[in-house]
Amino acid sequence: MNPKPPFESLVTNHSREILGYLWRILGDSGDAEDCLQDTFLRSFKAYKRLDGDANYRAWLYKIATNTAYTHLKKRNAVAMRTSDLSSDVTLDSPTISPDDENRFPLEAVKSAIDNLPNKQRSALMLRKYQELSYAEIGLALNCSEESARANVYQALKKLREEFRDTPKDT
Amino acid sequence: MSTKTHHEEQLSIWLGDASKQVGTNRLMSTLDDLYATPPEDEAFNFPEEKLLQMLSGFMPKPLYYDLLPNTDVGDIWLAASEDGLVAIDFDQSEEAFNEYLKSKLGGNPIRSEEKIIHFHRQVRDYLNGNSLVMEADIDLSKLTEFQREVLTAASKVPRGQVLTYGEIAERIGKPKAFRAVGQALRRNPIPIVIPCHRVIAADGTLGGYGGRMGSMRKLNLLKLEGVILA
Numbered sequence: 135m136n137p138k139p140p141f142e143s144l145v146t147n148h149s150r151e152i153l154g155y156l157w158r159i160l161g162d163s164g165d166a167e168d169c170l171q172d173t174f175l176r177s178f179k180a181y182k183r184l185d186g187d188a189n190y191r192a193w194l195y196k197i198a199t200n201t202a203y204t205h206l207k208k209r210n211a212v213a214m215r216t217s218d219l220s221s222d223v224t225l226d227s228p229t230i231s232p233d234d235e236n237r238f239p240l241e242a243v244k245s246a247i248d249n250l251p252n253k254q255r256s257a258l259m260l261r262k263y264q265e266l267s268y269a270e271i272g273l274a275l276n277c278s279e280e281s282a283r284a285n286v287y288q289a290l291k292k293l294r295e296e297f298r299d300t301p302k303d304t
Numbered sequence: 305m306s307t308k309t310h311h312e313e314q315l316s317i318w319l320g321d322a323s324k325q326v327g328t329n330r331l332m333s334t335l336d337d338l339y340a341t342p343p344e345d346e347a348f349n350f351p352e353e354k355l356l357q358m359l360s361g362f363m364p365k366p367l368y369y370d371l372l373p374n375t376d377v378g379d380i381w382l383a384a385s386e387d388g389l390v391a392i393d394f395d396q397s398e399e400a401f402n403e404y405l406k407s408k409l410g411g412n413p414i415r416s417e418e419k420i421i422h423f424h425r426q427v428r429d430y431l432n433g434n435s436l437v438m439e440a441d442i443d444l445s446k447l448t449e450f451q452r453e454v455l456t457a458a459s460k461v462p463r464g465q466v467l468t469y470g471e472i473a474e475r476i477g478k479p480k481a482f483r484a485v486g487q488a489l490r491r492n493p494i495p496i497v498i499p500c501h502r503v504i505a506a507d508g509t510l511g512g513y514g515g516r517m518g519s520m521r522k523l524n525l526l527k528l529e530g531v532i533l534a
Contacts, residue, residue, distance in 0.1 A: 140412070141359075141363070142356060142363070145352050145355050145356055145359070146352050146356075149351045149352045149355050150348075150351055150352065153342070153347065153348065153351045154342050157342050157343075157347075158339050158342075163342075163343055163345050163346070163347035163348070164347060166347060167347040167351070170351060170355065171355065171358055174355050174358075174359065175358070175359070175362070178359055178362060178363070179362075235330075236330055236333055237330055237333055237334045237337060238330055238331060238334045240334060240337060240338055243331070243334045243335065243338060244338055247335075247338070259339065261319055261320070262318070262319055262320070262335070262339075263339050263340065265320065286319065287315075290315050290319075293331060293335075294311060294315075294331060297330070297331045297334075
């Protein structure tokens with residue numbers, strides 16, 4: 135078993151990217167910051183039990199993912215209690231902003247992302263914006279490498295079905 | 305084998321799964337607008353510093369240690385926090401001393417000659433008989449109030465003199481607690497610097513045969529200081 139690096143080095147090397155990931159999942163900087171603290175507190179407590187050969191980065195993403203979805207569940211429960219308004223957004227026929235043919239409406243795409251199953255949303259963000267390998271995504275999401283890849287492509291398939299696109303080659 | 309559609313190919317490239325460069329499409333551009341760059345706000349300013357500060361209360365403090373080998377009383381391990389000396393032990397393996405620093409003192413052991421050399425010099429001077437007074441800063445924060453009282457009283461016994469356990473108990477205002485005084489001295493984490501070897505049994509024998517000091521070492525230190533036991 136390899137000797138483990140000091141926990142401080144995990145904080146120094148990975149906190150910024152984990153914060154970025156939490157922001158991508160939660161959509162709010164303040165919530166992301168709160169969850170970042172929870173993530174590192176949880177991981178600090180669990181660190182002594184972690185195998186020295188573990189993939190520390192993927193392990194941190196795993197804890198961050200669990201922390202984020204626990205937070206989302208609480209946030210949604212509060213929203214349900216405090217609001218009669220439906221949060222559903224109609225995404226069947228997203229409107230295209232007439233003055234920007236290169237973008238879909240940001241809110242509509244964001245809602246579509248938020249409505250993806252958690253695993254698909256995480257897999258997509260981990261692959262595209264956190265630049266994890268599929269093997270690492272598998273570790274972070276507790277699934278196989280194949281399943282990690284499938285989740286990414288399923289997410290994109292759903293998004294493409296909702297936002298039909300005309301290819302624009304350079 | 306299915307042939308990838310134009311869309312699929314674009315997505316593979318966008319994900320980093322393929323390398324061929326083609327134009328981006330609206331969905332990808334929109335996703336990138338939404339998620340590629342986190343906002344420039346307070347949460348993203350030095351998150352690592354804020355975390356380290358938050359975790360500092362939970363993290364083991366660094367304990368620096370080093371070996372003073374081959375002295376008249378054997379190999380001596382010394383360890384210090386940023387606040388002062390926390391432990392001295394004799395003839396231990398490095399692993400065993402490390403384990404003691406971790407499990408008993410809750411520290412994060414780091415071997416450092418630089419941080420310990422000041423204490424090395426003082427102990428070496430003392431063993432050479434050159435220094436009568438140990439001036440090392442000591443850190444007893446991990447001990448109980450009673451242990452601190454006993455060790456502080458013991459540290460006031462001058463070189464060349466001895467007191468009994470009962471006399472220490474009287475000095476701290478707990479004259480009946482001489483057995484507890486013996487226990488506290490036996491667990492003295494910084495022998496030599498806190499001279500528990502100068503506290504002996506009322507019948508003039510060494511007392512405190514166990515613990516970190518050991519009887520031969522205790523006797524050697526007393527001889528070094530010119531004390532002759534009856």
